[in-house]
Amino acid sequence: MNKKGNQDKHNGKKIIALIFVFISVFCSVFFASRGRFATPNADNTAMTILSPFQRVFAWVGNQITFVRNTVDEMSQIHEQNKLLRDEVEILRAQNLNASEYASENQRLRNLLGYKQSALQFDLVAASVIGRESATWSSIIIINRGTLDGVANNMPVVTELGLVGHVMESNFNTAKVQLLIDPRSAVGTLVQRPESRVAGIVEGNNKNPNHPRMVNIPKDSDVLVNDMIVTSGFGGVYPKGLIVGKIVAIHNEEGGLLKYAEIETAVNFQKLEDVAVIVASREAPPAPIQAPPQTPGTETNPYETMEKLQDTQQKIIDAHQEVLNNQQQQLEQARQDAGLNTQTPAQKNYYDDSQNNYTQEDYYDDGQNNYTQEDYYDDSQNNYSNENYDDSQENY
């Protein structure tokens, strides 16, 4: 019992000590915050003890931070590299697209230019969407069909020249047999005016890129580099479409005929956009051009016309003035002679002379009544009093 009492007493002292410590610490916080309590020696001691350890750990921390920053940078560089690679891929794809669009734009511009220049044709632009896989045939598939007005046997061209004709048209696609297909035959002639030799261009199995122009008489005027155009015979191809040019001429085995190898104007390996001639008509007459003028003396025909009209008007005005003067002199002479009567001729004459003549009136009068010379003769005759009666009778 006594022991328990001692223990309780001991515990009580501990609790009191604890409370004392708590209160002391509590108060020290406020005192310290007000600057009334400071422990510089204890601070120095604690820092002296701690600083080596802190320095070591700080160094370790710095190293870890350095490593972490390095890893961060590396990961950022890796991430950046990845992003840049992605960006490069995207830009490359965009560049490729842009190049593709530029190429397509150029092709379509060329095709549009041809469409605007070939006014005699109604053209339907089409893109090549497929090729026959068979090597022995040369057929392409285009993205236009009967819904677009495309029908069988319609010619297909590019701005460079003839491509072929529609072999089979479906709703929205059509098969085009190329010029170089062995089954193809196109009526052609030599474009050179001195030659105009006709022949048939057909596909060449041995050399698909160089179709042959056959049925050329041996003694005909056909030369290498002659341009070959469609003849219009047969009704499928309109006249004047460029087929290609002759690169070689060979004799047929029979000896009576010869054939020419033709380099086609169209590159069939790079065929992407074509135009189908859905309707053709005669080419419109060329606009009237002014005849060529001698260099150094060129004149504007419109200015010349205006000058000519001005000059004619001046002549008419001058003539009118002369007439007026004559009338005045005649009046003066009549008054001097004391004559008041007027013959019908004189009356007509005065009426006419008083009118303001225009160029047309002048010429009309001249045609219907009297010429300019007659008029002058009359006026001279009337001017003479002696011949007055004669002139009256003559009139």
Add this chain to the structure above:
Amino acid sequence: MRVIVLWALVIVLCYSLQTSLLSFINVNGFSANLMLLMTVSIAIMRGHRFGVFFGFIVGLLQDLTSGNFFGLATFSYMTIALLFGNFSSNLFREQALLPVISAVPALALHYLITIVFLFLLGFPIDLVNFIRNDFWPPAIMQVILAWPMHRIVYLLCEYSKENFNLF
């Protein structure tokens, strides 16, 4: 004497670690508090008396070296040790999970005491912002570090008990 040096060495190392290395891992300046974890572990394992004593020592060390309000950490650690030491008297004290569970409440209490003191001293605190943004990162760090710290303290206590018949 040797055990005291050993304890002192561990405390100094942990505190140095807390103030140097762990401070690199901080969110808005808040990082893990190893002293608090040690105090809680000691209090749970060895009761409130030794806990308060330990809290007094490490708090004093912190107050002396941190340049903060002197006595604030001391008072906070002592209070926490007193509370957790008393609450854990009826529990199985060597459970490893107990310090882990206690880590967040202990930290909350530590901040509460600090905030109350700061409030009493006239320093305005944005409590809502603190709870919403600043409290949880160190709380998570405390939970992560609670078990390793508890193991260190546990081994140290066992070593002291076996070799020097301490505790």
